[in-house]
Amino acid sequence: MPSKNAQETGLDHLSAMRALVRIVELGSFSAAARELKVATSTIARKITALETMLGVPLLHRSTHHVGLTEAGSLYHARAVSMIADLDDTLRVVAExxxxxxxxxxxTAPVAFGRRYLAPLVAPFLELYPAVQLDLRLTDNHNDMVMGGFDLDIHEGENYLDNLIVQPLSRNDSILCAAPSYLARRGRPRTPADLAQHNCLRYLHPEGDPRWHLSNGQGVQSLLPSGNLQSDHSELLLETTRAGLGIAEFEIWLIRDLLVSGELEVVLPDHRLENALTGRQIYMAYLPNRRFSTKVRVLREFMAQRLKGIGELPDRNLVPCLAGEF
Incomplete structure (x- = not known):
């Protein structure tokens, strides 16, 4: 059938678009009508007028089921995105x-959230008391759309499709040990020396069990061996602090311990390459959140306080590095 314009059909296109989205999401005309507080016949007329205007059917209708046609699937996907962008624009203008x-x-990883975000919650809410903050800590990356997240602080580059990202810091990883361990067992001078040491391994189902050590001139790979392995980084940290052996950590997890001298860098001219944790710590958000005032102030607050947290502190502040390089 030939398509008509909205004026010819007397159609409020935005209202009809919203109605179709709710019909699909709720599964029936009557459920959408109840939510929108209109008669079912009104909803039906809107969809009929929309289909008339477009010249194609959008919905398969039966007594007990409503489904999308091929054209309806395309229209619905675009409608969801357009409505989200419009609602976000209205919200931004109102703010x-x-x-x-x-x-x-x-949302953020568990250990990162406990160490860095927990101390920032109260200062942020003191600045913005009308915000209701919902902070979810998990090591399993969340779908930002399905989870309804406004901002995701995460490491690595494996989850950033279709998101706007703002780097917070490099995400360097190093080997370290307690001074008591190094006094007892000696300090490795080359990656090959690690074969003579008790190496504590972090395990991840998607990670590479090997250590890939780079000094800027090349990469040496080895499979560390020792008497402890775990999938919990904070457990490994406590045993490393106790002098059990040498372990790999991202710098953000141990910055304060390096500065205090409780842990020392091992092979300070090397960094570990880890595809799982990546090279950067990011803040990521959906495109339709880019103009949100509350998201903007949270991003600015976090960027100011978390800048450079994944990088080795000034070596003059780290006792074991004072004479290195």
Whole structure:
């Protein structure tokens, strides 16, 4: 059938678009009508007018089921994105002359969240008391759309498709040990020396069990061996602090221990390459959150306080590095 324009059909296109999205998501005309507080016949007329305007059927209708046609699937996918962008624009405009407020959902890895985000929650909410912060800590990356997250702080580059990203810091990994261990067993001078040491291994189902050590001139790979392995980085950290052996850690996890001298860098001219944790720590958010005032102030707050956390502190602050290089 020939398509018509919205004026010819008397169609409120945005209202019809919203109605179709709710019909698909709720599974029936009657459920969408109840949510939108209109008669079922009104919803049906909107969809009929929309199909008339477009010149194609969008829905398969039966007594007990509503499904999308091929054209309907294409229209629905675009409609969901357009409505989300419109709602975000309306929200941003409404926020222009007001303080950031309302729900704000943030996710981050568990150890990172405990160490760095927990101390920042109170200062942030003191600055923005009208915000209701929902902070979820997990080591399993969440789908930001399905989870309703506004901002994701994460390491690595494996999850960034279709997201806007803002780097916070390099994410360097090093080997370290307690001074008591190094006094007892000696300090490795080359990666080959690690074969004579008790190496504590972090395990991840998707990770490479080998250590890949780079000094800027090449990479040496080895499979570390020792009397402890674990999938919990904080457990390995406690045993390393106790002097059990040498372990690999991302610098953000041990910065304060390096500065205090409780841990020392092993092979300070080497860094570990780890495809799982990547080379950067990022903040990531959906394109339709880019203009949100509350997301912006959270990003600015985190960027200021977390800058450079994954990088080795100034070597003058780290006792074991003072005479290196």
């Amino acid at each position: 222009l002359d007001s303080a950031p407020s309302g729900p704000l959902k943030l």
